[in-house]
Amino acid sequence: MIDRAGPNLTGKPLRLVFTDLDGTILDSESYSWEEAAQALDLCRQQRVPVILASSKTRAEMEIIRARMSLADPFIVENGGGIFLPGISGGRPLPEAEPDGSLWKVVLGRPYSHLVHALKEIGEELGYTLAGFSDLDINQIVSLTGLDKGMAQLAAKREFDEPFVVYSPENPDIRALQNAAKKRGLTVTRGGRFFHLHGANDKGRAMAQIVALYRQMHHKVISMALGDSPNDFPMLECADVPVLVGSEHDFPGLSSRIPGIVFTNRPGPGGWNKAVLNFLESRSEKE
Numbered sequence: 048m049i050d051r052a053g054p055n056l057t058g059k060p061l062r063l064v065f066t067d068l069d070g071t072i073l074d075s076e077s078y079s080w081e082e083a084a085q086a087l088d089l090c091r092q093q094r095v096p097v098i099l100a101s102s103k104t105r106a107e108m109e110i111i112r113a114r115m116s117l118a119d120p121f122i123v124e125n126g127g128g129i130f131l132p133g134i135s136g137g138r139p140l141p142e143a144e145p146d147g148s149l150w151k152v153v154l155g156r157p158y159s160h161l162v163h164a165l166k167e168i169g170e171e172l173g174y175t176l177a178g179f180s181d182l183d184i185n186q187i188v189s190l191t192g193l194d195k196g197m198a199q200l201a202a203k204r205e206f207d208e209p210f211v212v213y214s215p216e217n218p219d220i221r222a223l224q225n226a227a228k229k230r231g232l233t234v235t236r237g238g239r240f241f242h243l244h245g246a247n248d249k250g251r252a253m254a255q256i257v258a259l260y261r262q263m264h265h266k267v268i269s270m271a272l273g274d275s276p277n278d279f280p281m282l283e284c285a286d287v288p289v290l291v292g293s294e295h296d297f298p299g300l301s302s303r304i305p306g307i308v309f310t311n312r313p314g315p316g317g318w319n320k321a322v323l324n325f326l327e328s329r330s331e332k333e
């Protein structure tokens with residue numbers, strides 16, 4: 048839910064937590080957030096919005112959001128879309144369209160366009176690529192470790208095509224990115240898959256949501272947490288950027304994102320500690 052600032056608020060800033068799911072608030076293998084429960088509960092108690100931002104679909108994210116008892120906006124498919132509750136029952140952003148019980152802002156390209164472009168890119172580079180649209184549910188289950196029900200929801204894509212490269216073994220990521228760019232598209236790397244999508248990213252989607260809260264609260268402090276390159280645009284947009292302990296090394300990240308915090312522990316354990324620190328901290332803005 049989106050709260051307007053009440054008349055009795057004493058100028059205390061509103062904290063916002065933007066978070067990736069897999070490998071960040073969710074354990075990368077078990078998909079559990081048990082170790083993050085303490086900080087997540089505290090966010091709910093303190094009415095700190097927790098805005099989930101993932102490459103997952105709306106269908107998957109609605110289930111996770113409900114299981115986490117969150118009612119805040121969320122960012123789907125690498126920033127291809129934003130879903131928001133209404134504000135006082137009304138349109139939260141001028142470009143938002145009603146969609147079920149929520150409002151939807153489209154930032155990405157249509158899925159059919161991405162599926163077609165991925166085929167062209169594979170042919171152009173001589174690579175054997177498989178997007179979700181090429182895979183059956185059992186293949187998605189074995190690649191993701193999701194159960195069959197969640198894998199079916201993961202396949203309901205609108206703005207982002209996850210894909211694997213079967214050959215060559217060490218694909219040239221630059222070549223993939225260039226082939227996508229020629230088509231006005233982007234290739235990014237998530238924890239398990241490459242992703243083909245439009246010019247959208249999690250950072251642009253986050254910026255729209257921060258701007259929305261800024262209209263209602265004169266001081267907003269944002270934290271963003273992620274573990275993969277597709278999270279970096281979101282981390283760049285945050286007042287408090289956090290890379291949750293990743294098994295990968297990202298050279299140059301500290302200079303690209305000044306002030307970035309690295310957690311010692313991976314996944315939800317690292318998330319929990321970083322968010323507790325954020326909730327307890329006083330900021331220069333206060």
Ligand SMILES: [Mg+2]
Nearest residue numbers: 067069070238
């Ligand atoms: Mg991740």
